[in-house]
Structures are given as structure tokens and as C-alpha cells.
Amino acid sequence: MTEDQTEFHAGYVTIVGRPNVGKSTLLNTFLGMKLAIISPKPQTTRHRLLGVLTGDNYQIVFLDTPGLLRPRYELQQAMLQAAEAAIADADILLFMIEATETPNPHDLEALEKLIATNKPIVLVINKIDLIAKSKLLPLIDTYRNQHEFADIVPISALLADGISILLETLVKLLPVSPPFYPPDFLTEHTERFLVAEIVREKVFQLYGEEIPYSTSVQIDEYQEHPEGKDFIRATIYVEKESQRRILIGKKGAALKRVGELARADIENLVNHPVYLELWVKVREKWRKKARDVREFGYGPTIRKL
Numbered sequence: 001m002t003e004d005q006t007e008f009h010a011g012y013v014t015i016v017g018r019p020n021v022g023k024s025t026l027l028n029t030f031l032g033m034k035l036a037i038i039s040p041k042p043q044t045t046r047h048r049l050l051g052v053l054t055g056d057n058y059q060i061v062f063l064d065t066p067g068l069l070r071p072r073y074e075l076q077q078a079m080l081q082a083a084e085a086a087i088a089d090a091d092i093l094l095f096m097i098e099a100t101e102t103p104n105p106h107d108l109e110a111l112e113k114l115i116a117t118n119k120p121i122v123l124v125i126n127k128i129d130l131i132a133k134s135k136l137l138p139l140i141d142t143y144r145n146q147h148e149f150a151d152i153v154p155i156s157a158l159l160a161d162g163i164s165i166l167l168e169t170l171v172k173l174l175p176v177s178p179p180f181y182p183p184d185f186l187t188e189h190t191e192r193f194l195v196a197e198i199v200r201e202k203v204f205q206l207y208g209e210e211i212p213y214s215t216s217v218q219i220d221e222y223q224e225h226p227e228g229k230d231f232i233r234a235t236i237y238v239e240k241e242s243q244r245r246i247l248i249g250k251k252g253a254a255l256k257r258v259g260e261l262a263r264a265d266i267e268n269l270v271n272h273p274v275y276l277e278l279w280v281k282v283r284e285k286w287r288k289k290a291r292d293v294r295e296f297g298y299g300p301t302i303r304k305l
Contacts, residue, residue, distance in 0.1 A: 009174035010059040011091035016083065016114065018106055019043045019067025021096045022126040026157040027051050027064040030167070034265075035187055035194075036064050037201035041212060043067060044204050046075070046298055047197075048082040050188050052181050058171045059179040063089065068110045075287040078299035085300035087114070092150070092173050093121045099128045099135075099154065103142055111146060120150040120173055124166065129156040192219045195266050199234055199278070202261045203247070206254070211246060214239040216286065216296045220279075230274040232266070237283045237296070244280045255280065 015023045019042035027036050031051045037044060049064040063086040066079035087093065093114050097107055114121055123143055128136060140152055151169045155162035196217040204212040221233040236258075238244050248255045255278055263276045286292035293299065 006057070007176050008057050008059075008178060009171050010061075010177040010179050011174040012061045012063060012089050013092045013094055013170055013174075014063040014065060014086045014090035015094045015096060016065055016068060016087060016110070017096035018110065019069060021067070021098050022157045023064050023067070023096055024049070026096065026124070026126070026155075027062050029157050029160050029163055030060075030062060031186065033186075035189075037197045037204075039201060039204035039212075041204050043069070043076075043079070043213065044201070046079050046082075048086045048300070052185050052187065054179065054181070054183050054185075055171075058174060059181065060167075060170055060174065061180060068106075073288045074290045074293045075298060078293050081300050082298070087117060090117075090119055091175060092170060093117065093119050094124055094170075095121050096124045096126050097143075099125045099131045099139065102139070103146075108146065115147055121147065122166075122169060122173070123149045123152045125152065125154040126157050128154045129159055129161065191270060192222050194269060195219060195222070195232060195262075196234065198265045198269070199236065199258065199262045199276075201265075202258045203236065206258060206261070207247070211238070211243050214243055214287065215247070216283075218296065228273075230270065230272070231277075232274055233277045233279070235279045235281055237281055237286060239283065239285055239287065241282055244282050247280050 015026060017023055024036035024038050024045050027049065028034050030053050035051050036049050045064060045066050051062045053060045053062065065083035065086045068083060069076060069080065071077040071080050095111060095114055125139065136154055150173055153162055153166045153169055155166055196219050200215060200217045203215050216237045218235050218237065219232065220235055221231065223231040236247060238247060259276050259278050263274060266274050266276065283292060
């Protein structure tokens with residue numbers, strides 16, 4: 001073995017980019033399981049999510065972040081603060097863009113902020129399965145003219161194409177360090193948190209327009225029953241009575257569908273049957289009220305170890 005192979009590398013890698021570029025899909029692909037919820041809608045991710053990948057000679061603490069945006073109300077401000085805190089915690093910044101889009105002012109503005117941190121930046125060009133290879137090189141050249149990246153790695157997070165190359169790149173860039181967490185540690189997030197996220201994901205997947213963005217999910221009760229079904233009661237908060245009616249649907253049919261899909265994913269998460277009870281309540285304009293946003297748990301979380 002060489003000296004590099006015997007040394008252990010560990011550190012924090014923060015995944016950054018605009019909404020809907022595939023950050024959560026990349027995290028799930030690295031971990032080999034669904035930790036982060038996903039949907040075709042932008043701004044699905046609202047929290048800083050921590051996922052740990054441990055190998056023979058490395059431990060990568062991934063921080064998935066809400067998409068970088070210009071906030072228009074308190075919830076988006078809290079999401080941006082969560083992303084900024086994760087950037088501050090990073091040893092390596094993984095800046096994701098889409099291969100299908102040319103650089104736009106928002107991407108370049110975000111890149112300038114990352115460059116100002118003086119941290120190593122790996123440019124990850126996602127969704128390469130959607131373009132011809134002839135279009136990839138000009139995009140790489142354009143970004144090379146913007147910054148001297150630690151590396152540039154084209155991938156398809158959905159198809160896991162290029163993931164092994166990206167992993168090798170990150171391990172080489174990580175500092176020599178003992179691991180931060182035990183080898184079998186996956187995430188700091190509780191089952192209550194993950195269950196709430198699963199319910200919210202189903203709302204994003206099943207409803208259109210403004211309803212998904214107006215919802216927040218809180219777990220009111222979680223009773224574990226080792227020899228039977230766990231009992232979970234959750235409340236979905238919306239901002240208007242009209243949204244509550246749509247979310248519930250005629251004779252409760254729409255909400256029942258949310259529960260059915262969520263329960264299947266929750267049972268896959270906890271590996272045993274659960275009973276899921278869903279309620280819908282109105283909290284007017286909660287996204288615009290700092291107190292409500294904090295109460296629902298949005299914003300920066302505990303900094304790294």
C-alpha cells in the first residue's frame with residue numbers, strides 16, 4: 001500500500017446549487033438509500049440534510065442544502081440561511097449545475113459567493129444523460145474561464161454515471177483526519193423528522209400550483225410498538241382554508257392518497273408496519289412570519305463537530 005492508501009481522510013462536503021439541479025438525488029445516490037425527499041418541483045428541500053458515507057479509508061459528511069435563491073419571504077430567508085451555514089461548515093464545496101442549461105446570472109452570482117469563501121470548489125455538471133457529448137466541452141470551457149476549480153466532474157446523479165469518479169475526487173481533496181462518526185452512522189436526523197419529510201414529499205408529488213409550497217408537516221405523536229404497528233399522527237399546515245379543502249379532497253379522498261403513499265415509504269424506512277393518521281390545519285401566512293418559520297424548525301442547524 002502507498003502512504004495515501006493507509007491515511008484516513010474525513011471532512012464535510014456541502015452540495016450547493018440552484019433549486020432542482022439534482023442535489024438531493026446526488027446525496028441519495030451516494031448513500032445508496034433515500035434520505036432526502038425529491039420531486040420535480042423546485043425548492044422541495046428546505047432543510048440542511050446531513051448524510052454520512054464511510055469507506056475503508058474515508059468518511060464524507062455530505063450536507064445537502066436548499067437551493068440558492070433570492071428570498072422573498074421568511075421561509076425562503078431561513079432556507080438561504082441554512083444553505084449559507086452549510087457552506088461555512090464545508091471543507092469542500094460541491095457546486096452543481098445542469099448540463100442542459102447555459103450559465104445564467106444566478107449561477108454566476110452563486111459561484112462568486114462560493115469563490116469568496118476560499119474553499120476548494122468541485123464543479124459537478126449534472127444530467128449529462130440529457131445532452132449530446134459535443135455540447136459538454138463548451139460548457140466546461142465556459143466555467144473554466146470563471147474559476148480554477150479543484151476539479152470538474154460531469155455526472156448523471158439519477159443514473160449514477162460518473163459517481164465513482166466524483167467519489168475518488170472528493171476523497172483525494174479531503175483533509176487527513178480521523179472519522180467524525182462511527183462507521184455505521186448514516187444521519188443525525190430522527191425518524192420523526194424523516195417521516196415528516198416523507199409526508200411533505202407526497203404533497204409535493206400529488207398537488208400542483210401553490211399548495212406544496214404553502215404546507216409544512218409536524219409530527220404530533222409517534223408511539224413505537226415493537227410487536228405491532230407504530231402509531232404516527234401528523235398535521236399538515238396550510239395557509240388558507242381553500243388550500244385545506246383541496247388538500248383533503250372530496251370525502252377525504254385526496255388526503256387518503258397522501259397517507260397511502262407516505263405510509264408505504266415510512267414502512268420501508270422503519271422496516272415494520274405503521275398506522276399513519278393525517279390532519280390538515282390552517283396557519284395563516286405562516287411562511288411570512290419569522291416566529292412560525294422558527295416553530296416549524298426551518299433555518300440554520302447545529303454547526304459541524
